[in-house]
Each structure stands twice: as C-alpha cells, then as structure tokens.
Amino acid sequence: MTHCLIHKFSYYTDLNKDERALLLQLEDRKISYKAGECIAAKGDPCDHLYILHDGWAYVSSTLDVKLRSIFDVRLNADFVGLSDLAFQHHLHDFYALTNVVVCPFPKKNLGAMFDQSPKLRDVFLLILSREQAIAKERVISIGRRTAIERVAHFLMELNVRHSLLYPSEDTVFDFPLTLDHMGDLLGLSPVHVSRSMSMLKENGYITYNRTRVKILQMDKLITMSGFNPVFLEKPERMIPQELEYAEA
Amino acid sequence: MTHCLIHKFSYYTDLNKDERALLLQLEDRKISYKAGECIAAKGDPCDHLYILHDGWAYVSSTLDVKLRSIFDVRLNADFVGLSDLAFQHHLHDFYALTNVVVCPFPKKNLGAMFDQSPKLRDVFLLILSREQAIAKERVISIGRRTAIERVAHFLMELNVRHSLLYPSEDTVFDFPLTLDHMGDLLGLSPVHVSRSMSMLKENGYITYNRTRVKILQMDKLITMSGFNPVFLEKPERMIPQELEYAEA
C-alpha cells in the first residue's frame, strides 16, 4: 500500500492517469508518530488533513479529566482530520493508537483538485458520506443496544473494515485497542467491556488476546447485534448518481 | 423566509447575483407533508435532497418494532436527506414531525452547480461538516453524559439553533417533540426524559408545556451539561480556508 489515496479512491471508482497524478501530488510527505502521541488537538489550527498510511489512530474528545469520548477508529487509508474539514481550528483530538505514519496535505489544495476533477470531488463527498453513515451506526449502538450487542456490533464493523483492506484475512484482525478505548468508543465502563468480551468468548462466538481477535461464529454475532453491512458496503452500491461521467 | 437555500448559504458567505440564481434554480417546487408522514424511507431510491421550508422534521432509523434511534431534528432551512447523499438508496428514514413544506431538488443538479461555483461547493462542504459536528456532540451526550445532562444539553442545542433562525427569540422556542422522540434522540426511556425535564423545572432552570420551552437559567444549563456552542458557531469561525475567493 504505497499510495494510500489512490488505493482509497480507486476503491470507489476507476481512475485515469490525470486523476492519479492529482492524488499523488497530495501525498508528498510522510510523518511518523509513536503510539499514544497526539497528531492534532482540539483548538490547533486546522490547515491539514492526513491520510493514515500505516497503523491505527482514533478521533476523540476529552470533556472532563475522566470523561472521554472516542468517535471512531481510523484504519489504513482512512482520512484523519476529515471531521474538522470546514473549521479553522480543530474541534476534536486525533491520536496515534499504534505507531503510525501519516501523509499530511494542505486543505487548501483540495479546492484546486476539485476544480480539476469533479470526479474526485464526488468521490470525496462519497467518502464523507460513508463516514457519516459509520457515525450514525455508532449512535444507534450507544443509544439503543445493550453492552454485549454494542461490543458484538463493533467487532463486526472492525472485521468488515479490516477485510476490505486485507481480503485474505476475513475472520481475524489486529486489535490494539485497550478496554479503556473500547469503553470510550461504546459508552461503557472498561470493566463492563471486559465482561461482555468474556461472554462472547464463553459462548464460543470469538476468541481474542491482547493483540488479535478471531471471529468464530459470524452469523451469531450478526443476528445478536443487528449488524447490517450496507453502511460499509462495496462501491457498486455506493456510487452516487453524480458520478456518472463519460470517460473523456 | 421565502428562499431557504439562499438564506442558508448567505449565513456562511456573501452571495453574488450568479450564485443566487444558481441556488434559486434548485428550489423550484414545494411539497407539503402532514405531521407524522414519511418524507423518505430507508431503501427508497435516493435521487433528491430536500430543504426544509417550514416546520420540523427528523432523521431516524428503526431497528426492531420497539427500537428506534433518532439522529437529529431538522429545523427551518436545514437539509433533509443529506446524510444519504452518496447512496443510491436511503439508509435512513425521514419523517415530518409537524406539518412541513419542503423543497425537493435532484441530487444530480448539485454537480452542475458545483462546477459553476466552487464557492457554493465549499459552503456545501461546510454545511456537511457542521452536521457532522452536531452528530459528534450527540455521541458524546449519549455515551458519556447522565440523563439530565443530556436533556439539558439538547435543550441548549435547540435554543441556539432556534435563535440563529429567529434572533429576536433567544430564550423561548417551539417544542413539538414528544417524550418518545426525546427518548429516541437521547438514548433514554420516555419516562426518564419526563423525570429529567421535571427536575430541570423544579430547579428553576426551565419552564415548558406541550408546545414551548423557555430557558430561565442558561448559565446553569451550560455548566451542568458542558455545552459549548463552537460546534454551531457563527460563520466567521467556520469559513474554511478554501473559501478565500477573490470576488470576481
């Protein structure tokens, strides 16, 4: 995965030479962060977006000393900072969960890119839209599902997102999250997350250790959590009508 | 408020004649729905967006017969259907909460509009971004705040959104939501919402009846709920760098 942006965009549409060149321009530098470091913090000037090139990151917001919300986890080829796109200062915090390398690019270059390629613009909109859909699923989970359903649902989400990146591994994935992360993601206490995970293991639905999760009974997890992967679905379902361009 | 789109966009930027004309083209028809009617349902083909011209609407998703999540409430001049922008079929349900009138316009016209005016395109991105920020605040509320804090926070959000529309009324606003709506919005049971509202009234922070809410002690509500209006803030804070155009 040397060119994340191209990889990401071509997931949604076919790219010609010019479009690839435009995307390559964006991805000029690389920056590394160690696990736990802050990539950007609330209040920082927000003039760059990042593409996650390697590792895991997450988007969060800290209210009180002991009150944190994690909105989402960012995997390979995901954008970091997209949620603050239109703001001059970051509204949220962005942390490296593992060691990461990111490609920063100035937000102001986006405008030029959109001018030159409406197609890329629309794919960008599509990506924004997908992120919104993921966020809405989280609201459903936190607001209306029980603890164990939330955990099951989130594991299924991770499994799908992981297998879209690495199609060969469709039931196992890395799992660098701690119970605290899980709790803040799902609106639970870390000890209750632990109990829920244990129950899933006891039922024989999953196995896991500190670093990896393996899905054993996907069907059970799907039915118990009401998981429906449309919101992460393959491009043919997601291409918006605006995207019907004649290939010039 | 005869031209909602123009009103909405000029909240974020100054519009010249051409831009106004472009926006007017979108707003050609009007459709009315009675309170409770469905404007668009999950699975319906998604080829139109709507601007809410009058009344309240909401975005929701129904899981089980007795499990519903409401993601957001839509007020005057808000978009309806934006969250499914990039999908060919709706992912969510859109209901009229009161009698409403909406202006539909075909999604495919957006592309042409963006081609003709990068400025409008960027304002559109900005609006999308603001909606995401509202969604994130909801995640924080549901995941990490107590029942009474959630209610207080939501009332403050409504108060700010209302007063942006009607600056003369800055502590009173219409309130057509039932306890069921509130519960599904905030991840609570309707009876617990009732208790929370009663407590806010007993404390002297608010008064309310079936149709209106009045804020009595805004400072108390703000501190107790950790409300911070940046995520709804005035345009000068929100204009993204891409928006710095020379007025042609």
Place this chain on the structure above:
DNA sequence: CGTTCGGTTGAGCTTTGTCAAACCGCGTGG
C-alpha cells in the same frame, strides 16, 4: 526480579428501564 500496565473477577451500589395506574388537555360526537 520487581514494576508497570492492562485485564479479570466479585460485591455492592446507582442509574435508568419497565410496568401500570392515574392524569390532563383537547377534540369529537351525542
């Protein structure tokens, strides 16, 4: 080895949910 960080487990407590009854305002129809 000892320390640290994270995970597990148990006991007791708090918050919120459920169920059911009573209530209230309002519109309808006798």
Place this chain on the structure above:
DNA sequence: CCACGCGGTTTGACAAAGCTCAACCGAACG
C-alpha cells in the same frame, strides 16, 4: 354543552443493566 376517548405526560414501585471500587492476575519490560 357535556361525556368520552385519545394521545401524551406524570408518578410510584420495582427490576435490571451497568458502574465503581478493590483485589488479584499475568505478561512485558527494564
């Protein structure tokens, strides 16, 4: 004009889900 019924709200008693605290464990790492 009054009685009724309907949709929504309030209140109380009780149950359940999830939280907190604290002790303990095990792996990783210096």
